[in-house]
C-alpha cells in the first residue's frame with residue numbers, strides 16, 4: 531500500500547445504505563471479503579424494481595440494509611474451495627436461494643424450497659454497492675448465471691425481471707394463445723407483454739389507468755397491438771367489441787390489486803388462462819370470486835413467484851436471438867452516488883420512467 535495513498539480506500543467501498551425507512555445514504559462501508567465457498571462480485575450495474583421501492587420506504591421489512599437484486603457483476607475474488615467460477619467472469623445473480631437439500635432445491639427449483647427460500651437483497655446484502663458477496667449456498671446451488679460476452683451489464687440487469695415473467699408465463703399454452711391482455715403498463719407489465727409476444731402471442735393488449743404510462747409505451751415503440759386506458763374505456767366493453775364477445779386467451783395480473791383477478795377472469799374466453807404474477811397485500815389478500823365461472827367456463831388460474839436458473843437462461847436466449855429488444859426499456863441511468871435521485875425518478879409517475887439503472 532502506498533504511503534501517500536489513503537489506506538482506508540483499499541478496504542472500503544461505496545454503498546447505498548438504508549439508515550431509516552425512506553432514508554438512504556451513500557456511505558463508505560467495509561468492502562466484504564469472500565469467506566470459504568463464497569464469491570466476491572464487483573457490481574457492474576444494478577437496477578431498481580418496484581419491490582425495492584417498498585423496502586426503501588419501509589413497507590416491506592428485510593434483514594439487511596443494502597438491498598438490490600437486479601444486477602450484473604464481475605468476479606473479483608473467490609473464497610477457499612470455490613470451483614467452476616473464475617475471476618474476471620461476468621454473472622447475473624439468481625435472487626432466490628433455497629435450503630439446497632429438499633427435492634425442489636435438488637431439481638434447481640428453489641422457489642418451491644420446502645423450507646422457504648431466502649433472497650439476495652433481502653436476507654443477504656444486495657447489489658446497491660460497489661461489491662457484493664454471493665453466499666456459499668448460492669454458489670453451491672448454481673445461482674451465478676453466466677452472461678454472454680455480447681450482453682452489456684445494464685442489459686443483464688433486465689435478466690432477473692424478465693426471468694420472473696418467463697416463469698409466470700410458462701403455464702400458458704402459447705400454441706393456443708392468440709390474444710393476451712396484461713393488466714399493467716409498468717415495467718413488469720411491459721416485460722410480461724414482451725415475453726408473451728416472444729413466445730408467439732399474436733396480439734398483446736396493455737391495459738392501464740394512466741394515459742401517461744400508455745403514451746410512454748407508445749413513444750418507446752414497444753411492439754404491442756393495443757394500449758387501452760381503463761380510466762376512460764371500460765375493459766369488458768373493449769373486450770366484447772374487440773373479440774366478438776368471445777374474450778381473450780390469457781390475462782396477466784402483474785399489479786398488487788386483487789380486484790384485477792375477477793376483472794381478468796371476466797376478460798377471458800372459455801378455457802382461458804390467468805396468471806397471478808403479483809403478490810397481494812399480506813394484510814388483505816382475500817378476494818371473493820365466482821367459482822362457477824372457473825368451473826363452467828373451464829378457466830385456469832396460475833400462480834407464479836420469482837424465477838430460477840432455467841428462467842434466466844431463457845431470458846438470455848430471448849435477448850440474444852432478438853426476440854426481445856432490450857434497448858428501449860432502460861429509460862434512465864444514474865451513478866451509484868446518485869442513488870436517491872434514481873429512487874425518486876423511479877417513484878415519480880410524472881417522470882415517465884420504465885427501467886432505472888445504476889451504473890457502478
Ligand SMILES: [Zn+2]
Nearest residue numbers: 579580581600
Ligand atoms: Zn425485482
Ligand SMILES: [Zn+2]
Nearest residue numbers: 629632635643
Ligand atoms: Zn430447499
